[in-house]
Amino acid sequence: MRMLRVGRWLTAIGLVLLAGVYVRALAYTPIEATQGMAQKIFYLHVPAAIWAETAMILVGLASVVYLFTKDPRLDRFAASSAEVGTVFCAIVLTTGPIWGKPIWGTWWSWDARLTFTLFLFLIYVGYLLLRGAVADPGARARFAAVIGICGMCEVPFIHLSVYMFPTLHPMPIVLQPGRPRLPGSMLETWLFSLGVFTLLYVGFVVQRYAVSYLREQLEALAET
Amino acid sequence: MMLPQTPPQNSGYMIAAYVIAGAILLGYTLSLYLRARRSLRP
Numbered sequence: 001m002r003m004l005r006v007g008r009w010l011t012a013i014g015l016v017l018l019a020g021v022y023v024r025a026l027a028y029t030p031i032e033a034t035q036g037m038a039q040k041i042f043y044l045h046v047p048a049a050i051w052a053e054t055a056m057i058l059v060g061l062a063s064v065v066y067l068f069t070k071d072p073r074l075d076r077f078a079a080s081s082a083e084v085g086t087v088f089c090a091i092v093l094t095t096g097p098i099w100g101k102p103i104w105g106t107w108w109s110w111d112a113r114l115t116f117t118l119f120l121f122l123i124y125v126g127y128l129l130l131r132g133a134v135a136d137p138g139a140r141a142r143f144a145a146v147i148g149i150c151g152m153c154e155v156p157f158i159h160l161s162v163y164m165f166p167t168l169h170p171m172p173i174v175l176q177p178g179r180p181r182l183p184g185s186m187l188e189t190w191l192f193s194l195g196v197f198t199l200l201y202v203g204f205v206v207q208r209y210a211v212s213y214l215r216e217q218l219e220a221l222a223e224t
Numbered sequence: 225m226m227l228p229q230t231p232p233q234n235s236g237y238m239i240a241a242y243v244i245a246g247a248i249l250l251g252y253t254l255s256l257y258l259r260a261r262r263s264l265r266p
Contacts, residue, residue, distance in 0.1 A: 004260055011253055018249065022242060037235035044245045087252045094248070095241040102234040200249065207256045214263035 004210040010203030017196045024189045041099040043189055047197035048091040049117070053155045055085030055201065056120060059127070060152020063145035075141040076216075078148050079131060080208035084201055086124040093121055104168050112165035116158040123151040 025043040032039035059078045066074040096114070097107040108114065127147045134140035157164075162171050182190065 001264075008257075011256075015249065015253065018246070022246075031231050033229055033231055036231035036233065037238040038232075040238050041241040044241065048245070084252075087248060091245045091248050094244050098237050098241040098244070102232065102237050204252065204256065207260065211256065211259050211263055214260070218263060 001210055001214065003206055003213070007203050007205075007207030007210055010199055011207060012203075014196055014200035014203050017192075017199065021189070021193045021196050024192060029185050029189050030183060035103055038099055038102045041095050043193045045092060045095040045099060046190065047194040048088045048095070050194065051197050051201050052085050052089040052092050052117075052120065053158060055081045055088060056124070056148075056151045056155055059085065059148040060155075063148035063152075066141060066145050070141075072137075072141070072216075075144070076209055076212045077205070078144065079212060080205045082124055082127045082144075082148065082151075083208055084204040086121070086128060087204070088197070088201070089117070089121045089124055092117060100168070109168050111167040111169060112161035113158065113167050113169035116154065116161050120151065120154055120158060123147065123154060127151065 021043060025040045029040065029043075031037060058081045062074045062078040062081065065071070066078065096117070100109070101107050127144055130147060131140055131144050134143055161167060162169055181187075
């Protein structure tokens with residue numbers, strides 16, 4: 001199947017380039033003076049967080065359109081994006097505490113940004129559990145769409161939580177309009193990493209979509 | 225007088241984060257591969 005092959009190639013290229021991100025982060029970026037080597041977690045943590053949130057927004061948008069059109073391709077895309085978003089959210093929730101321990105002195109704090117991100121992960125898990133629990137495809141897609149829309153509504157709270165609540169989590173660094181700005185080599189490495197995570201997201205979603213399509217074809221064959 | 229500041233020695237945390245992130249991504253890639261293979265099996 002062509003789509004599956006395309007997805008595999010995109011993922012393979014993404015994983016090779018991810019090794020490039022590792023090399024670039026270790027060898028070509030300066031060691032931050034106050035945080036030391038732990039700051040380099042930034043090159044994985046932030047792109048993964050951006051795609052964990054973007055994936056949920058795409059799930060929500062696909063779900064809204066699905067509820068009006070009942071197009072199964074949108075439901076398939078939403079399910080694929082949710083699964084990949086769960087993977088990226090898992091990376092955020094593991095690399096974040098590992099970064100937090102040497103910098104904040106604690107693995108976890110129940111502050112707004114961290115708690116909202118954990119909540120996003122739980123919405124993702126709930127979405128996937130629900131899809132596995134409902135047998136009827138129509139009902140499954142409708143119920144999942146409602147959870148997807150709820151998840152999309154939660155994403156702005158994650159982004160705005162650092163402005164709305166007192167939090168340990170730092171303010172946005174890359175997109176802040178004023179100074180201090182990232183040095184050029186750090187910014188280039190971060191942008192490279194963001195590109196690689198984008199490629200991985202697309203590769204994973206294309207593969208997952210193809211697997212869903214194949215599975216539906218098999219189920220249809222089994223019923224006839 | 226200001227003393228020159230040396231960065232803290234915490235590279236173990238960075239290595240752990242990089243290994244875990246890589247393992248999660250590779251694990252998911254393998255999971256997709258196995259599921260696709262199962263779906264393609266006649």
